[in-house]
Amino acid sequence: MMLGLVLHSALTYNVTVHGNVWNIKDTEATNITTDFLVLMIHSFRMPIFFLIAGFFGALLFYERKPWQMIKNRTVRIVIPFIVFLLILTPIMQFSFGYASETFGGQENALTNALALFSEFSVYIPKSTSHLWFLYYLFFATTFTVLLAFLLKKTPKLTQRIKKNGNYIFHKPVLRILFFSGITFFILTVLKTPMVASSTSLIPDTNTFVYYTSFYLIGWLLYTSKQQLETLKKYDWLCVILAILLVVIQGILIQYADLGLKSNTNSPLLIAFSSSIVWLFIFGITGLFIRYGSHHSTRMRYISDASYWVYLIHLPLTALFPILLQKVPINGILKFLIVTIATAIVCFTSYHFFVRNTFIGKFLNGRKYPKNLKSL
Incomplete structure (x- = not known):
C-alpha cells in the first residue's frame, strides 16, 4: 500500500502521457526516471x-x-x-x-x-x-x-x-x-x-x-x-x-x-x-x-498506519504539486518533496487523529496507544 503513495507522487512528473488516468502533468519538470519508477512499482505492487x-x-x-x-x-x-x-x-x-x-x-x-x-x-x-x-x-x-x-x-x-x-x-x-x-x-x-x-x-x-x-x-x-x-x-x-x-x-x-x-x-x-x-x-x-x-514495533506501526495512509494520500499527491509548479527545480526533487510532504501529513494525521480513535478501530479492528517510547 505504501508504494501507492510513491507511485502516485511520481505520475505528475512522468514523461509518459497517461490521459484521463492521470491528467495532472508538470510539463516543465518531467523526468524519465519517474517513468521507470512507475513501471517498476506497477509491475508488482x-x-x-x-x-x-x-x-x-x-x-x-x-x-x-x-x-x-x-x-x-x-x-x-x-x-x-x-x-x-x-x-x-x-x-x-x-x-x-x-x-x-x-x-x-x-x-x-x-x-x-x-x-x-x-x-x-x-x-x-x-x-x-x-x-x-x-x-x-x-x-x-x-x-x-x-x-x-x-x-x-x-x-x-x-x-x-x-x-x-x-x-x-x-x-x-x-x-x-x-x-x-x-x-x-x-x-x-x-x-x-x-x-x-x-x-x-x-x-x-x-x-x-x-x-x-x-x-x-x-x-x-x-x-x-x-x-x-x-x-x-x-x-x-x-x-x-x-x-x-x-x-x-x-x-x-x-x-x-x-x-x-x-x-x-x-x-x-x-x-x-x-x-x-x-x-x-x-x-x-x-x-x-x-x-x-521477528517482531518490530516500528514495522507494526507502519503496517497499522498503511491502510489510513493509502486511503487519504491521493488528493494530497494532486494538490502538493500545485505548490511546486513555479519552483525552479527539477522533476526528481519535486517528486521527492511531494512524496515526503504527503507521507508527513498522512502519518501525522494517523498518529493524532486515527490511531487511538474510533477510526483506527474501524480500519484495524482495535485502537492503539499513541505512545512511541518503545519504537
Whole structure:
C-alpha cells in the first residue's frame, strides 16, 4: 500500500502521457526516471498485495470458521470501501479538478473547483478511484471462498492440489517458471502485458481475472506454508534480476523505436511482465521472511498506519504539486518533496487523529496507544 503513495507522487512528473488516468502533468519538470519508477512499482505492487491477501484469507478460512472469515472480510473490506468512497468522492473531484485546471493554465481554477461542491452530483461516486483494489478484493475473496467450499467436497482433488503446490513452491526455479507461465497465458488471453487498474463501478473482466489469479496463488501458498522458508533461497538474486528486466523493458518501450507502449499486445512485453512480476513476488517475499520475521514495533506501526495512509494520500499527491509548479527545480526533487510532504501529513494525521480513535478501530479492528517510547 505504501508504494501507492510513491507511485502516485511520481505520475505528475512522468514523461509518459497517461490521459484521463492521470491528467495532472508538470510539463516543465518531467523526468524519465519517474517513468521507470512507475513501471517498476506497477509491475508488482498490486499482484503481491493480492497474493498476500489470498494467503491471509486462507489463514482465516482454515484456522477460524469460514463464516468468521467472511465476517472479518466484510468488516475490513466492504464497509471501509463504502464509507471512504462516499467521503473521498467530493474531495477527489475537487483536488484533481483544481490541479488539472491549474496545470492547464486556467485562471479561475480554484473558483471552478470550489463551485463543484454546490452540485449534488459531486457527492455521488462515479468510479472507485484508488479504492478499486478493495472493490476487486471483495470479488476475488467471494470467488475463492466459493471455490474453497466446493473443494471441501472433493478431498482427493484438494490433496492433489496441495501436493503439487508443495512440490512447485519447494523448487525455486520451477516456481518462477511455472507461475510466470500461468501469468503469460493469462496476459496473452487478455491481450495486454499490463492490466490497467479499472476504476469503473462496472466490474472489469480483465482486472478481475488478473488479480484474482494472484489471490488464488496466495491461497495455495498458505496450504504450502511449510515451504515459506524456501522463498529465502535466491531472494536477492530474484529482486536484482527483476530490476534489470524492468530497466530493459523500459528501454524497449521508450527508446528502441519498436512502436511499443506499456500496454502494447506484444509477446515480448508479456514475457517481460510475466517474469518480472514473479521474480519480484518471490524475491520480495523471501527478503521479508529473511529480515522481517521477528517482531518490530516500528514495522507494526507502519503496517497499522498503511491502510489510513493509502486511503487519504491521493488528493494530497494532486494538490502538493500545485505548490511546486513555479519552483525552479527539477522533476526528481519535486517528486521527492511531494512524496515526503504527503507521507508527513498522512502519518501525522494517523498518529493524532486515527490511531487511538474510533477510526483506527474501524480500519484495524482495535485502537492503539499513541505512545512511541518503545519504537
